[in-house]
Structure formats: C-alpha cells, structure tokens
Amino acid sequence: AQSVTQLGSHVSVSEGALVLLRCNYSSSVPPYLFWYVQYPNQGLQLLLKYTSAATLVKGINGFEAEFKKSETSFHLTKPSAHMSDAAEYFCAVSVYGGSNYKLTFGKGTLLTVNP
Amino acid sequence: GAVVSQHPSRVICKSGTSVKIECRSLDFQATTMFWYRQFPKQSLMLMATSNEGSKATYEQGVEKDKFLINHASLTLSTLTVTSAHPEDSSFYICSARGRKAGSGANVLTFGAGSRLTVL
Secondary structure (H helix, E strand, C coil): CCEEEEECCEEEEECCCCEEEEEEEECCCCCEEEEEEECCCCCEEEEEEECCCCCEEECHHHCEEEEEHHHCEEEEEECCCCHHHCEEEEEEEEEEECCEEEEEECCCEEEEEEC | CCCEEEECCEEEECCCCCEEEEEEECCEEEEEEEEEEECCCCCEEEEEEEECCCCCEECCCCCCCCEEEEEEECCEEEEEECCCCHHHCEEEEEEEEEEECCCCCEEEEECCCEEEEEC
16 A cells, blocks of 8 residues: 655745655555645645656646655755745655556645745 | 536535535546545545446445445536534545546546535
8 A cells, every 4th residue: 555644744934935845655566646735625736746757847836846766755845935835735646556546645734935 | 627626615504414516527528536535634535436337436434325426427426425414524525537538638637625514
C-alpha cells in the first residue's frame, strides 16, 4: 500500500518569501505523485503531477516540485509567495490498481502568507 | 479543461432523512468516479470507487447501505446518504476520471464539494 506524509500541518511565510511544503511518500511500486490546492469550501485543483517523466515538474501559479527517489520526497516550492497562495495544500500518491488510479492523500499543509 | 459539476454545494437536512449529491462530468465521459469525505481540517478519505454501469467498490469501514452510490451513465454519479445522522455531517467531494473527446487525453478532475449538515 502507498502512503504520503506531509511534514508540517501549518506553514507561515511572508509575502515574497520562498514557499517550501514537504512531502514524503511510500510506495512499493513506482508512484505517480500529485500536489493539489484547496481553497476554503472548495474542491481540489491540481497544481502539478509527476508521472515518471522529468523529475522536476513545473505546475501552475509558479509552483514546482522535484521527485527525489533516493529521498522518497516530492517537495513543493515557489520562489516568491503571493497573498493569493494562502490555502490548504495536499500531496497525493497514486499507483495503478486494476482499472483505476486511486489517490491517497496526505493530511494537508495549511499555508498562510503574511503581508 | 475537464469540468466536473457537483450539486448541491451546501445542504442542510433533518436527522433521519436522505440526501442525494450529484456529480456530473460536463465535457468528458467519466468512466470512473471517486467519492471522498473530508472532515474539518483533515485530509480526504476515499469512500468508494464506481465504474459506469457497475456496482461501486467501497473502502474498508464505509457502510455501503448508508452511502449509496450510483453511476448509471458516463456523465453522472450520485451519492445518497440514507437516514442521515449528525455524525454524517461532512464535506463530500467527487472526482471523475475519463478521456477528453478529441484529444483522448486522460483527465482526473475534482468537483467543488458538497457540505452536508445534519441537524
């Protein structure tokens, strides 16, 4: 079975500062990895995904993540935080299971951006 | 992009009644739909997976007689919470997986969620 651990349930940064949200995964087979963002009372929006191609993945809104197999990590970064980045972020892992791809989510990291 | 519409966004009901939540894929055919439950400030927990025309596969610990899932067409899946109780109050989110017409690209898109409050 696969799992995801997000280190830090709450991260606070200043506007313009580097954003780093940590995610470590566990999987017995090569995984697909995802980062999603959730704004209050809304569904999830895909930021980026790793599907065994390039290890450095660029997503929307200036976010990127690097797959590091040796560290079993998939940390999310953004060079300069904007106020609009304040939201809950979920890392997720998926492996092929039959005809479906099930996503297993981490517990989420709440990002707050201070002016 | 691929769009999933989930309705209603908010619903309040009395204890003992049943509530139906709809999840529609608007511009692609959803061969698989996933239903999640999210408690406040917690992650999404997969409840069940449904393939069009087949019975849903429920995750361990999810009562299939309480959470009825129907996926009768390639664009619609419904989750019915039967005999709802206050402990069923939660945020329910669907996601749909399929292929976009034309490009044939695989898509996986989430609905906006439905907040259920049982009084």
